[in-house]
Amino acid sequence: MADQPAVLSKGNGSLDARVVFVAEAPGRFGSGRTGIPFYGDKSGDNFQELIDHVGLSRSEIFITNAVLCNPLADGVNSRPTAKEMKNCSAYLHAVLELIAPRLVVTLGTVGLDA
DSSP states (O other), X not given: OTTSOOOOOOOEEOTTOSEEXXXXXXXXXXXXXXXXXXXXXXXXXXXXXXXHHTTOOGXXXXXXXXXXXXXXXTTEEXXXXXXXXXXXXXXXXXXXXXXXXXXXXXXXXXHHHO
């Protein structure tokens, strides 16, 4: 990841959250640009619609990613490698231990595999 832009998106939300969402990685148009997971792009709009639909607000949840840097390949988002996921796994586990949510919602297979 040395060739990657320094895009760290460690997470966003309440440390008292009952629900934590684990996504794949910061997207280059959303969190890679804004620093806020699922904000400022189409994925962010879809996510906001989802949490609105189930009656949650961003102040009640915590959002993080399986990989904290945007894994780019040829200037476009790519799937994180196993090494990238391993490099960020200790952080993810520490976040989940600290928050101790009642529910962890993984968004996609990368979030689930993490």
